[in-house]
Amino acid sequence: MSAPGSADGQAVRRPTLTQVAALAGVSLKTASRALNGEPNVAETTGERVRAAADQLGYRLNGIARELRRGATSALVGLISGDLTNPFYSAVASGIERELRQHGLQLVTANNDEDAERERALVDAFLERRVRALLIVPSGTDHGYLAIEGTRGVPFVFLDRPPVGMAADTVVIDNHGGARAAALHLLAGGHRRVALVADLARMAPQRGRIDGFVEAMAEAGNDEWRPYLRTDVHDVRQAERTVRELLATDPAPTAVFTTNNRLTTGALRALRGHPRPPALIGFDDFDLADVVGTTVVAHDAMALGRSAARLAQERIGGHEGPARTIVVATSVIARGSGERPPN
Amino acid sequence: MSAPGSADGQAVRRPTLTQVAALAGVSLKTASRALNGEPNVAETTGERVRAAADQLGYRLNGIARELRRGATSALVGLISGDLTNPFYSAVASGIERELRQHGLQLVTANNDEDAERERALVDAFLERRVRALLIVPSGTDHGYLAIEGTRGVPFVFLDRPPVGMAADTVVIDNHGGARAAALHLLAGGHRRVALVADLARMAPQRGRIDGFVEAMAEAGNDEWRPYLRTDVHDVRQAERTVRELLATDPAPTAVFTTNNRLTTGALRALRGHPRPPALIGFDDFDLADVVGTTVVAHDAMALGRSAARLAQERIGGHEGPARTIVVATSVIARGSGERPPN
């Protein structure tokens, strides 16, 4: 069972370029040239080197190469929430696709929505000399990153802008999207509109709440106030909250949930309801068309791609002030948001 | 706008340990000891070194360290399909959680379900000296990996077993799960059961198809044969296929879809249908409870965790023959699978 050449379970030491060169009977440098396809290598010599490499099962040591070339890797780090949240996985996928164009690899890490852990991850990534760092931040103060930003490692913030420093940022048009949802409901004749939001301290939630409130204010509608629920953080809590809202008297005639988790909870609460309220959810989701849920949609994958592009430009030497890209939203009517009041 | 010390857009070279040592007025090694918390460093000396490091904005160069320590990184590679598929992202999340326990980082790459690209990624990861390589393979021959496996880099295959080599593997009980679904439908009185499957050359699909067929054969039922549809690879194709099935005469009274994508397509096709057939889908999904879809569920995150654990054990020196872990499935009845025939 033991690998050939291994002593008592020790992994075999991989052959080095020196060994390949020795076997091929050439110098170290010639072997290097041959394997890297550099010019100025005789046809036959190159042949011989490649044969030796194959025979030994040689594989370039990227770590040594990177050290020599300037101690910076081909890795780009992404720190975000858990990938089982489709928003984060869509973002990650978009980033990965874009990076690939430039020969860069994505390294992902989950911050558990915890500021402490996020800092630790930033440290770990910087020590590994990532080329750039993309962050969907949980932490609320990023001043500690300010020094790093100037030291050659570009930072890009996704979904939430940095606090205490300037950096490239890609965000969703939260304010506009929520406003559009609110207007949509108002146009449908709703007045008693419930707002179910996640942690209000998070910037995207803040934006969505503000956009909603603003639209209501403009319409001179105050009847939503008793139905405001914030800091609802998971699916079960959302389900319970919506149930409670429906049990109030008078009950709201419409519900606006400010992210995919909360929408899921609302759908559970509304399941089998005889006369469900209108519902609009922020974030599109997989079966929204089947379920017939009206949403505020946006392109999470494009968000990731944009962020990766910004990072790539910085890696390529782009200087200049921090840029902010805003991803557009659009209301997709699928029925739930068009149910009339009462 | 230029970073302090940078010349025309060049990134500042990060300070090295040598510089820290010089500033602190100690030797290189002492600085190393102090910063790594090794014993035998005077209190005051350590203090001085840390102060110097802070002042310079020093950050350990992990690449150099790794090279010195044996040219193997703290990275574990995952090659899989696109993370926007919730199955892959759940797997990735499970892996990430487990690796974290051991101080390892996950690097993800998308093989685009293409064997060629998969090989290229394997090469890239091995060059980067990943500690282990986890693969949800698309390629059908993995013999080229056989040499590598013995060279100290553990491979773990997820969801699909390797072909042409032996390696640790974690798979779902595809056969048993599909069989259970088939029995469930048979018990409900169904005879004309449609099977909508993905690419039949893929092992998991093969297993699901076989499990289904076996159960039907045991029940002495042959009426499913006209309704067999394989190599249905995306949502739209699935939707069209199910529509076509429903238009046949006599139409099937039940449909079994063999993965989440196909189930989504089926749900779209069945949407608004007056008397929809029974439906069971392989793979659980987010709103299955809301939509009321009966599924063959399994724990994709656990699959990832198990794979990561196997890898970790090999990294820790575990020897021995390749192991295979089978993840259990269970039928979750939610209504769609219990609709009676006709």
Next chain:
DNA sequence: CTGAAAGCGCTAACAT
């Protein structure tokens, strides 16, 4: 076209 020597930034081994 090929080779020798130097060194990337760090840690391990061996002094002191």
Next chain:
DNA sequence: ATGTTAGCGCTTTCAG
């Protein structure tokens, strides 16, 4: 408790 020397595996001068 601290310092010196060597060298991980590679690429980059600079010479033949």
